[in-house]
Amino acid sequence: MTHSELAHLELLAEVDSLGEQLTGWTDGAPRWEPARQVSALGRRLIERIDSLRVRLESPLVVATLGGTGTGKSALLNALAGTQVVRTGRQRPTTVRPALVARPGLTPEMLGIDPKSVDLVSRDLPALANLVLVDCPDPDTTEQPDAPATNLARLRQILPHCDVLLVTTTQQKYRSARVAEELTAAASGARLGFVQTHADTDRDIRDDWRQVLHKQHAKKGPGLICAKHPPGRSGKLNLVPFSAPKHLFLVDSLAALADAEAGIEPGGEFAVLVDLLTRQLAGAAAVRIRRANFLDLVAETLASCGRRIEAYSAQIDRLKQAVDQQRAKLAARLAGQMRAELLANRRQWENRLLGKTSSRWGLSPCSLVLRVYQGLGGLLTGALLWRARTPAQMALWGTVAGVQTWQRRQGSRKAEAAATRAVAGCWDRAELQAAALVLDGYAAEAGLARESTQAETVLAEAADAAETFTAGASAELESVIDQLSRRHTGWFTRWRYELMLLAMLGLLLYRLGKNFFWDSWLAADPVAVFGLDFYLSAAFWLILWCLILLWVFTGRLRRGLRRQIDRLSESWNNPGSAAGLFAQLEAEIHKAEQFGHQLDRLKQKVARLRDELNDGPLSANNQ
Numbered sequence: 001m002t003h004s005e006l007a008h009l010e011l012l013a014e015v016d017s018l019g020e021q022l023t024g025w026t027d028g029a030p031r032w033e034p035a036r037q038v039s040a041l042g043r044r045l046i047e048r049i050d051s052l053r054v055r056l057e058s059p060l061v062v063a064t065l066g067g068t069g070t071g072k073s074a075l076l077n078a079l080a081g082t083q084v085v086r087t088g089r090q091r092p093t094t095v096r097p098a099l100v101a102r103p104g105l106t107p108e109m110l111g112i113d114p115k116s117v118d119l120v121s122r123d124l125p126a127l128a129n130l131v132l133v134d135c136p137d138p139d140t141t142e143q144p145d146a147p148a149t150n151l152a153r154l155r156q157i158l159p160h161c162d163v164l165l166v167t168t169t170q171q172k173y174r175s176a177r178v179a180e181e182l183t184a185a186a187s188g189a190r191l192g193f194v195q196t197h198a199d200t201d202r203d204i205r206d207d208w209r210q211v212l213h214k215q216h217a218k219k220g221p222g223l224i225c226a227k228h229p230p231g232r233s234g235k236l237n238l239v240p241f242s243a244p245k246h247l248f249l250v251d252s253l254a255a256l257a258d259a260e261a262g263i264e265p266g267g268e269f270a271v272l273v274d275l276l277t278r279q280l281a282g283a284a285a286v287r288i289r290r291a292n293f294l295d296l297v298a299e300t301l302a303s304c305g306r307r308i309e310a311y312s313a314q315i316d317r318l319k320q321a322v323d324q325q326r327a328k329l330a331a332r333l334a335g336q337m338r339a340e341l342l343a344n345r346r347q348w349e350n351r352l353l354g355k356t357s358s359r360w361g362l363s364p365c366s367l368v369l370r371v372y373q374g375l376g377g378l379l380t381g382a383l384l385w386r387a388r389t390p391a392q393m394a395l396w397g398t399v400a401g402v403q404t405w406q407r408r409q410g411s412r413k414a415e416a417a418a419t420r421a422v423a424g425c426w427d428r429a430e431l432q433a434a435a436l437v438l439d440g441y442a443a444e445a446g447l448a449r450e451s452t453q454a455e456t457v458l459a460e461a462a463d464a465a466e467t468f469t470a471g472a473s474a475e476l477e478s479v480i481d482q483l484s485r486r487h488t489g490w491f492t493r494w495r496y497e498l499m500l501l502a503m504l505g506l507l508l509y510r511l512g513k514n515f516f517w518d519s520w521l522a523a524d525p526v527a528v529f530g531l532d533f534y535l536s537a538a539f540w541l542i543l544w545c546l547i548l549l550w551v552f553t554g555r556l557r558r559g560l561r562r563q564i565d566r567l568s569e570s571w572n573n574p575g576s577a578a579g580l581f582a583q584l585e586a587e588i589h590k591a592e593q594f595g596h597q598l599d600r601l602k603q604k605v606a607r608l609r610d611e612l613n614d615g616p617l618s619a620n621n622q
Contacts, residue, residue: 014290014608018297018601019049025597030590033446034311038304038598045300048159049293058110059101060288061160062276063133066167071196074252075167076100076134079273081126081259085134097157098134102127112160116153130276133161162288163276165192168208170201190288194272198251205247248272291609298605301598308595314445319588321441322581325434326574329426333576337472338568342561352556355484364504365496368545369552426465431457438584447591451583464579472571479563487556496548503544507537 026042029035062079064072073087076098085098099107099117102124107114110131117133135157136150158164195205250269258265265273353369360366432454439452450456486492511529518526 010290015049015293018605019046021601021604022046022049022297025594025601028594028597030587030594031448032311032587032591032594034307035591035594037307041300041304045297048296058105059127059129059131060162060276061110061131061133062163062165063135063158063161064165064167065135065154065158066137068137070167070169071252072137072167073098073134074256075165075194075196075250076132078250078252078255078259078269079126079130079276080122080124080132081256082122082124083256084120084122084124084132097136097153100127100132100134105131110160112157116156126273126277133157162292163190163192165194165272167194167196169195169197170204190292192272192275193247195247195249196252198249199254203249205249208247294605294609298602298609301602301605304598305595305602308598311446311591312595314441315588315591318438318441318445318447318584321438322585322588323574325438326577326580329430329434329580330574330576331572332426333468334568334572337571338564341476341564341568349553349557349560352480352483352560353553355480356487356556359484359488360493363493363497365493365500365548368500368549372549426461428458431461438581442584442587445588445591447584447587451581451587456583457581460580460582463582464577467579468576472567475567479560479567483556483559483563486559487552496552500545500548503541507541510537 022042023046026039026046029039029042064076066072071087073085076085077083077087080100084100097117098120099110099112100120100122103121105121107117107119136153138151138154193208195201195203195208248268248271250267250272252269255265255269264270353372357366357369360369435452435454435457439449442449442452514526514529519528
């Protein structure tokens, strides 16, 4: 595979890859005002890419552009080597593009609408690797009822040209209309500047160079020029359009006469012919098309970037407003949630106590905890043992059912605390006020405003309440599980067990000593303790158990309260209200992603342009 073929394949791959990425980027545009604008630009760019893809196999398309009477047609005839289009006196102005190509090459093969041009097929040596286009005059006044204006025809043909040769004369080099059309078309073509009428006009290229520099202060596409006299290499020289250094000065009529007489061209016209027929052929033609293509894409993406950048400050202000509104609502949520949990902490304490006693296992202290927690059930069981008639059994069933219902209601009440907190902290007026504030910021940012309507925000608030309730319940369950593990460790457990066992041991010691020693073995036996001792012992045992329960449950309550305070602090951030304004946040994210994708495309194009400048076909190496 030759180097030219490899370069051609690389160009095809670049065109296809960028075309696919641009298509995906424009098709995925969000409902955003700048996205709508740049998507239209992107679609126009894709159309240009399609036309470029069609004419990658075609010869180099060279067009002459200039004002009326600047010698465009005469220059084209000189390049062709014979008169192929009418000039001067035969046709004072060019009103319809003339496409001059070798036989067998049609406008469709170049991606050009055949109805928009006049095809001139000539078998000429100069047309072996060139297609010449005589562009319409952009500064001609036409009849208002004309089916198409010169500007419309010109703008239709320029995107298909690889090289634009801008013609001028001593009187016409300051044409504002030509400069305007040139600026619009320059991003997709290489530019060359030719002063015609060299036999009659004075050399105004220095003055013209200053005019071009002022008109194109920003860096633009490459300016094709030739060194005069040409250097030894005679190679193509590309300089920035903003700083033209060399322009061609030719006599088109004399060059045409020489060509018709079989005389080799000379002077700067010979440099121009060599540039177009030899230096821009083959691999150089591929490079020109590649550079034109990348220039066109880069300038279009830069224009898209400027449109998006114009809205970046508004997007940032909208994001800040969303965070502010969420922070305010989250603070209200955290305070309300804390108040609800503390108001219903009795239910959470009972659940904590039940889980702690179940983890404790079977021991004297755990029995005390179970008795304390299931005291109501024990009383109900005692009633069952005394039931003798169906009426008493029915009464027991009623009491047991009421207790079960109360326990379930208490559990449901505790679980519903988070839902009531969320529902109670955001009233309708507050949410509508927040929606109104964000609607103004969304309008400034150019985003779709359906996501900031009051109905949308109210629906999101309901979903946020449900989501937050589930998360808060899970966090509370985790806290209860952690507290139960913390208060059932061996150190804590045996500390309470030893204190309870000490009281039980003391009572059993008194009973054993009285029964075995004092009443049997002592020298002076005494009577066995009576009922009054057992009653007093039961009193002190119950009192001691209550003290231990009070101390233990007090620790549980304090730990639970600390955890509730910690949770309320963790809820006091915008993330707690993440479900609010979710649709608006999604629109913001889509807009930002759209801009990030554009940045990635710009980086890829910049890398390809750098590779082109640094590659073996770069201007510096030619």
